[in-house]
Amino acid sequence: MGGSRWLRPEVYPLFAAVGVAVGICGFQLARNICINPEVRVTKQNRAAGVLDNFSEGEKYSEHGLRKLVRNRSPQIMPSINNFFTDPKLN
Template sequence: MSWQRWIKPEVYPLMVPIAGVIGLVATQLVRNISTNPDVRVTKENRAAGILENHSEGEKYAEHRLRKFVRGRTPQIMPSINDYFTRE
């Protein structure tokens, strides 16, 4: 078979992060097309021109992940950092 010639078992571990990145990109594209106030897909919305939708723009910018992270320490592993910086 021709696919065995191109896809070898050594390549399988590389496919996992590549598939993850493709999933993240697809998620971001769907999010931008469906909820971004600056993206107008339909012809009626494009004819509207530049809109002053400050509340809609703020709703898009303040998504759930940003609200979850706000107020937390900017560390990846705070307990390990505390352990090694203790005097």
Template sequence: MASATANRWLRPEVLKSIPTFATVGVAVGICAAPTLKVTKDNRAAEVLGNFEEGEKYSQHAVRKFVRNRSPQIMPSINKFFSDPNIPN
């Protein structure tokens, strides 16, 4: 029913151009969005150009918690299966 209503009020040429207008509209919206700084030099000062706030943002509690830990999910199980000196 929606297509019958659209065909009644709009010409077929207009209906065929709607996806093009939508695509161009999305592209313009993406281009108008604010840019992000993703370089390593600017990551600490990312939040509003404020270095202290950016440092707080980039060095959050989870990162501080895992900073000096082993990068393994289950280190005790990995050690059990990989270390030949542990008795069974």
């Protein structure tokens, strides 16, 4: 009874991964509740019905991260990918 540990060090990476996933979900939930033009929390806003607020929707969807990565290659490590896939380099 005296030598066993309840929390082993091997599970710390699992806790970290789950913590990051929960953090991302919480961030997205808060972002949608606070600034999404299609989410209406208060009764007064819900009573307004369908609004044609295209500029507000475009402002929500064209956020800073999307503008940052717009003209970049959709690869995480393009130099390593090119090294292993481009026949001219070998």
